[in-house]
Amino acid sequence: MPETETTNFGTISFARESVFEFPHGLPGFEERRKFLPVQNPLTAPILFLQSLDEPSLCFTTLPIWVVDPHYRLHVTEQDLEILGFPADRQPRIGDEVLCLAVLAIRKTGTTANLLAPVVVNLKTYQAVQAVSPETGYSHQHPLFSQEATAC
Amino acid sequence: MLIMSRRQGETILIGEDIEIVIAHIGRSRVKVGIRAPRQMLVVAQEIKLVGEENRAAAQAPSAPVLQAILAQLLPGPHTFSGRSDEGSVRQDAEDKN
Numbered sequence: 001m002p003e004t005e006t007t008n009f010g011t012i013s014f015a016r017e018s019v020f021e022f023p024h025g026l027p028g029f030e031e032r033r034k035f036l037p038v039q040n041p042l043t044a045p046i047l048f049l050q051s052l053d054e055p056s057l058c059f060t061t062l063p064i065w066v067v068d069p070h071y072r073l074h075v076t077e078q079d080l081e082i083l084g085f086p087a088d089r090q091p092r093i094g095d096e097v098l099c100l101a102v103l104a105i106r107k108t109g110t111t112a113n114l115l116a117p118v119v120v121n122l123k124t125y126q127a128v129q130a131v132s133p134e135t136g137y138s139h140q141h142p143l144f145s146q147e148a149t150a151c
Numbered sequence: 152m153l154i155m156s157r158r159q160g161e162t163i164l165i166g167e168d169i170e171i172v173i174a175h176i177g178r179s180r181v182k183v184g185i186r187a188p189r190q191m192l193v194v195a196q197e198i199k200l201v202g203e204e205n206r207a208a209a210q211a212p213s214a215p216v217l218q219a220i221l222a223q224l225l226p227g228p229h230t231f232s233g234r235s236d237e238g239s240v241r242q243d244a245e246d247k248n
Contacts, residue, residue: 026201026205027198027202027205028203028206029205029209043217043218043221046217046221056210057209057210058210058211059205059209059211060208060212060217062224102204103220104207105208105212105216105220110220113201113208116201129201131201133197139197139200139201139204140204143220143223143224144223
């Protein structure tokens with residue numbers, strides 16, 4: 001089983017089949033194509049996306065419906081093509097795709113990027129960060145209401 | 152900001168090298184063709200925003216910060232959908248191994 005060095009989790013071994021492949025990387029990280037989903041039972045449902053190319057690069061994500069139970073996915077035709085889905089309909093969350101909101105944790109509070117969810121084809125593990133401006137979702141959606149924010 | 156009025160098929164020139172064509176005007180959106188030197192980065196503004204947001208999000212938080220997030224998350228009403236989504240990942244990973 002291959003192993004990888006990580007800043008956050010030390011050395012971890014993984015199955016090659018479990019790697020998410022982003023053919024175009026993510027905005028700001030276009031050269032980072034392979035990410036390993038890492039889950040710690042103690043911090044579920046948080047899912048970490050650990051870069052296999054850069055040990056210190058790790059995104060913290062939540063399943064999108066944890067952030068917004070009414071979230072409606074809108075993937076552009078280009079992104080559907082990358083994911084390997086037909087262009088005439090949206091893939092189903094939980095069934096055909098995993099849909100994750102990337103969290104940004106700042107002193108002022110934690111926000112989730114609903115403008116650009118990470119979408120993963122659950123059969124092939126091909127993935128994109130699907131920027132969908134037409135939906136009107138925010139790239140800094142507050143995770144908690146102001147008074148409840150602890151960090 | 153300079154505002155110009157253009158019809159479908161008309162072009163705007165910026166400097167010597169950049170050409171912007173109004174390719175199609177729909178009900179609520181326009182398609183714009185851009186011809187620019189290869190080394191010039193052309194992206195929708197949202198892509199830049201997401202890139203900045205990703206850079207801000209690119210490090211895993213410390214354990215206490217994670218626990219603070221979870222403490223607020225778990226008693227909430229949305230736990231169930233999170234678990235079901237997570238379950239489908241795990242199951243899929245097992246299927247493949």
